[in-house]
Amino acid sequence: MERTDFVRSAALGIWVSTGSAHENDDNSGVSHFIEHMMFKGTEKRSARQIAEDVDRIGGVSNAFTGKEATCYYIKTLSSNIYQGAEILLDMVTGSTFDEEEMNKERQVILEEIKMVKDTPDDDVMDLISELVYGRNALGRTILGTPESLAGIDRAKLTDYYRREYSRDSIIIAVAGNFDPDRIVSLFEERLDCLEAEKPAFAPEIHPYKQQFQVRVKDIEQTHLCLAIPSVSLADDRYYAFVLMSSIFGGSMSSRLFQNIREERGLAYSVASMNAFASRSGFFNIYAGVAHDKLEEAVKAIKQEIEQLCQDGVTDDELAMAKEQMKSVFIFGQENINSRMFNIGKNKLLLDRVFEADEVLQGYDDVTKEDIREVAAMIGDSSAYSGAAVTGRDFDLEAMIKA
Numbered sequence: 001m002e003r004t005d006f007v008r009s010a011a012l013g014i015w016v017s018t019g020s021a022h023e024n025d026d027n028s029g030v031s032h033f034i035e036h037m038m039f040k041g042t043e044k045r046s047a048r049q050i051a052e053d054v055d056r057i058g059g060v061s062n063a064f065t066g067k068e069a070t071c072y073y074i075k076t077l078s079s080n081i082y083q084g085a086e087i088l089l090d091m092v093t094g095s096t097f098d099e100e101e102m103n104k105e106r107q108v109i110l111e112e113i114k115m116v117k118d119t120p121d122d123d124v125m126d127l128i129s130e131l132v133y134g135r136n137a138l139g140r141t142i143l144g145t146p147e148s149l150a151g152i153d154r155a156k157l158t159d160y161y162r163r164e165y166s167r168d169s170i171i172i173a174v175a176g177n178f179d180p181d182r183i184v185s186l187f188e189e190r191l192d193c194l195e196a197e198k199p200a201f202a203p204e205i206h207p208y209k210q211q212f213q214v215r216v217k218d219i220e221q222t223h224l225c226l227a228i229p230s231v232s233l234a235d236d237r238y239y240a241f242v243l244m245s246s247i248f249g250g251s252m253s254s255r256l257f258q259n260i261r262e263e264r265g266l267a268y269s270v271a272s273m274n275a276f277a278s279r280s281g282f283f284n285i286y287a288g289v290a291h292d293k294l295e296e297a298v299k300a301i302k303q304e305i306e307q308l309c310q311d312g313v314t315d316d317e318l319a320m321a322k323e324q325m326k327s328v329f330i331f332g333q334e335n336i337n338s339r340m341f342n343i344g345k346n347k348l349l350l351d352r353v354f355e356a357d358e359v360l361q362g363y364d365d366v367t368k369e370d371i372r373e374v375a376a377m378i379g380d381s382s383a384y385s386g387a388a389v390t391g392r393d394f395d396l397e398a399m400i401k402a
Contacts, residue, residue: 001183002175002339010081010176011340012183013073014088015348017171018164020144021067021137021277022201029109029144030152030160032065033102036109037157038072039063040101042094047101050087057083067138068278069348075337078177085186092165093193099154106149113143120223120389121269121288123215127387128225129275131211132282137203166198167191173344176336212386212397222289222390226301226400228378230283233276234350239362240370241274241283246321247313247371248272248304249285253320255304260287266297278349283378291392298399302381309379312372322363329359 019031040047054061059076061084072092074084116122126141133139144152170191174183208229231237249256249272260270270287289297313321332338333356343353386396 001173001178001180002343003178003180004176004336004339007177007336008078009075009336010078010174010178011073011075011336012081012085012088013071013173013340013344014092015171015173015344016070016092016165017068017169017348018070019066019068020140020142021203022164023137023140023160025148027152027156027160028140028148029142030157031070031164032142032144033105033109033149033152033157034161035063035065035070035072036105037097037102038091038095040105041096041098042090043096044090044094045087050091053087054084059084059087061087065142067140067142069345071341071344073337073340075176075340081174081176081178082182082186085183089187089190093190097154097158097161102154102157106152109143109149110146113146116143120217120219120221121286124223124225124387124389125284125286127213127215127389128227128284128385129282131213131385131387132208132227132229132284133280134209134211135206136280138277138280162195163198166195168197170194171344171348173340173347175339175343210383210385212400214388214390214393214396216390216393219389219391222291222294222388222392224287224289224294224297224390225284225387226298226381226384227275227282227284227387228380228384230274230281230377231276231374232280233278235281237370237374238276240366240374241281242325243318243321243363243366244308244313244371244374245272245274245283246324247317248308250321251324255308256285256287256301259304260297260300264296264300266290266293266300270297285384291390294388294390294394295399299402302400305379305381308375309372312368312375315368318366318368318371322366325363326360329363330356 023030039050057076057080059074061074063072072088074088076084130139172187231241248254256270260266267287267289272285275282275284285301287297346353382401384400386400388396
């Protein structure tokens with residue numbers, strides 16, 4: 001809990017340590033399916049009543065499923081956060097998982113899958129995650145597939161819910177203006193209906209294997225992702241990796257943006273980013289490029305990777321990146337929802353909450369030598385996996401290994 005007396009709102013999230021990485025081929029997409037079903041009715045409320053009760057207290061409520069976590073949250077006026085907490089508790093502990101509602105929601109998720117497939121930049125991001133993680137659990141799609149969803153019946157869904165939604169896998173995160181004692185009392189014994197603990201989760205770890213895939217569709221632009229394994233959320237090099245990515249492709253002043261877009265005019269959108277998980281992560285470069293400019297863009301990206309490793313970064317670049325990342329963090333700290341997401345995610349995945357000064361110091365402590373060290377991890381451009389969603393077929397492997 002993080003209390004802030006000078007605001008008049010509060011945000012509360014129920015975090016569960018389950019997601020697509022906890023699934024298998026037989027139930028792929030079940031975590032996300034359960035998230036949807038939580039809003040479809042409980043023993044006390046219909047789906048409509050859940051929505052009306054949230055609106056009645058002026059709340060904003062939603063949920064999301066990730067690779068390693070699922071979160072149900074609500075933000076409302078401070079005086080109404082207790083009613084909001086009760087609504088979420090009812091959903092998480094009292095959902096009926098009605099079979100008729102399941103069949104309807106299955107169709108909704110199928111449309112969600114189609115929506116991602118019809119959005120090339122989203123599609124290529126999912127594809128690169130599958131490729132770079134390969135057979136590892138984190139490579140599994142969050143939404144599942146039409147085939148896996150068809151095989152998830154009520155028994156399979158409720159079995160997964162009973163196993164994964166245990167008391168030892170749940171974190172309650174609260175931020176804003178609220179009475180801590182009253183919040184605690186709301187949750188006393190309310191989760192006793194759940195299993196005390198779930199079976200230990202120890203996914204098999206497979207070594208990285210370079211992979212490529214080109215998905216051809218009737219679109220006017222090539223959406224490209226190049227990725228390579230990096231570091232986890234818990235790694236001591238986390239801050240250095242964030243700053244390196246910011247300098248390389250994280251802003252309008254970054255090297256990728258200035259070279260690929262501003263100087264060469266090869267792409268409208270180009271960026272680099274880190275996909276961090278609790279035990280691993282990957283470094284990802286994205287570009288939206290004209291079909292006939294793709295080879296030139298890949299060469300230019302490879303040149304930027306090589307230059308970063310050879311020359312390192314300048315004092316000015318590092319200082320600028322530090323101020324940018326510290327600003328992003330502080331701006332988030334001034335948003336109640338962001339504070340709740342921050343403490344919930346870190347406690348769930350890392351079993352700790354970071355003080356603001358600790359985070360700021362983490363960025364300040366990074367040196368140019370630290371940047372050079374993490375840059376070496378992503379410096380072999382011929383080792384990247386590659387994914388493209390495009391209107392024209394091509395040999396992506398040959399381009400990357402050239």
